[in-house]
Amino acid sequence: MTSATSTEQAIELELQSVSKSYGKNLAVKSITASIPQGKVSVIVGPSGCGKSTLLRIISGLDFPTQGSVTFNGAPVRGVPEGLAMVFQDYSRSLFPWMRVDRNIGFPLRHISADERRQRVQEAIDAVGLKGKEKLYPWQMSGGMQQRAAIARALASHPKLLLMDEPYASVDAQTRADLEDLLLDIHATLGVTVLVVTHDIDESIYLADHVIALSAPPSVVAETVEVDLPRPRNQISTKQDPRFVELRAHVTSLLRSH
Amino acid sequence: MRLLRDPLSQNKTIVLGVAGTLGVLAMWELLIRSGAVSKPGLPVPTRVMAQAAELLGNTVFLNQVFTTIGEWLLGLGVAAIAGILVGGLMGAFPAVFVAFEYPVEAFRTLPSIAVGPILVLLLGAGVAPIAITVALSSIWPILLNTLYGVRGTDPTAVATARTLGVRPLGLLMQIRLVSALPFAFTGVRVAASIGLIVTVSAELLIGSGQGIGGYILLASTNAGNLDGVYAATIIAGVLGVLINAAFALLDRTAFNWKKGLAQ
Ligand SMILES: Nc1ncnc2c1ncn2[C@@H]1O[C@H](COP(=O)(O)OP(=O)(O)OP(=O)(O)O)[C@@H](O)[C@H]1O
Ligand SMILES: [Mg+2]
Secondary structure (H helix, E strand, O other): OOOOOOOOOOEEEEEEEEEEEEOOEEEEEEEEEEEEOOOEEEEEOOOOOOHHHHHHHHOOOOOOOEEEEEEOOEEOOOOOOOEEEEOOOHHHHOOOOOOHHHHHHHHHOOOOHHHHHHHHHHHHHHOOOOOOOOOOHHHOOHHHHHHHHHHHHHHOOOOEEEEEOOOOOOOHHHHHHHHHHHHHHHHHHOOEEEEEEOOHHHHHHHOOEEEEEOOOOEEEEEEEEOOOOOOOOOOHHHHOHHHHHHHHHHHHHHHHO | OOOOOOOOOHHHHHHHHHHHHHHHHHHHHHHHHOOOOOOOOOOOHHHHHHHHHHHHOOHHHHHHHHHHHHHHHHHHHHHHHHHHHHHHHHHHOHHHHHHHHHHHHHHHOOOHHHHHHHHHHHHOOOHHHHHHHHHHHHHHHHHHHHHHHHHOOOHHHHHHHHHOOOOHHHHHHHHHHHHHHHHHHHHHHHHHHHHHHHHHHHHHHHOOOOHHHHHHHHHHHOOOOHHHHHHHHHHHHHHHHHHHHHHHHHHHHHOHHHHHOOO
16 A cells, blocks of 8 residues: 555455345445555445445345455455454444453454553544443443444554444544544555445545445445545644535535436 | 441441341340240341251261262252253254243243142152252253353354354354353352252242251251251351352453453
């Protein structure tokens, strides 16, 4: 992930005419998309258009009714190595019998205790949960639980990070901080990121490209390349005329479909 | 349950409870001693209490109490292991559930104590037939609670574990069984009380004079020592209350986290 001039992008994830039906209900009609390695891709789309379903399929938890998903060229048959996922149901995704530090350390259960403790502490500090290590998930507010779920995903140093509306329950300031934290981690670790969000500003702020989905039965309305420079900044990037232009464009995409 | 308009302080509750119990016992004593109720064989509270105090200082009787506790623990332990194992497998694998559903339903309704005499025939009298009778009667709440606990595991927790690289066996042991443990433990708690009652009953029916039940049997037939029968029965009851309190305490400390289960 070095040269910005290279036109050939390594494709990590490839979705080929993926469709998914639940019984008679066609949730996802046909999605074709590429998620390039080391980039931030963002999926936006109306509620119920199959965003969570797509993430489940990409993560190998579920399988498409038709079409195929390939990860580094090989078809996805189970959960790919090096994947971390932040679930939309973050509160149910934390294990209720583990305190916060054990929840966050769970993906690291195979490394030495010392190293694990250090990585857990880093992740806890990064999301601003210092001092909450010994709480059970149900003793924390929704926003704190969400941050714990994000910390768990970050602590595992994934190669592919999937996040399903990861900032839905935090206040605006925390949200901005966590967006920047994600961009930081992306810049330092070069992880491939795929985020689902409802927030158009957020999608453009984070993304290298935005995949806009139509209302169900869903198809890709358009893939929008975001050519804003990095590192990005909550104030200056959002004032950039190009940002304003892209925002108007994505907004119109979601309106007309 | 709200009986009073304003809740009482804990001290007041205890004082009132003790006073009420003592009052009823005193009245009972008075009724018998005054001759208002006269029927031979009725317990006189003070005499039963005195007898109970004597029994608790008697090493022979205390050994019988320990025998009962031993039989009970053995039966309960077997029931807990088998119940959690079978219930866990039934909860996790639909095929196992279908295979065992009818046998479980059929055996569950059998009065386990009726199997006792057969067990004595097969195994001879002693601890084994009693412990097995206890296990047969106390396995059901454990098995069923574990089954529904495992089946009710949050699918998101399972999906999360899968994305974190937990394999099918790990999913069962580390996620589904763990999240079912508070339910399994509630089953063990219920089973513990049932099991103690069955232990003493089995000692009475198929025992050979061991345990609290054995003492009750001897006291009632050979010696006609009715105060002894009443005292031993009360001691068995108090033992049950203590066991239940211990399990409740364990429940609160070990499974404190279950407040977090989305039920
Ligand atoms: N397990 C399931 N069984 C049946 N239908 C399902 C299931 N999961 C999802 N669906 C259906 O698939 C469609 C897409 O659901 P999905 O959760 O993927 O939407 P989404 O885009 O993530 O919505 P939101 O933005 O509200 O989270 C919906 O119509 C939903 O009812
Ligand atoms: Mg969703």
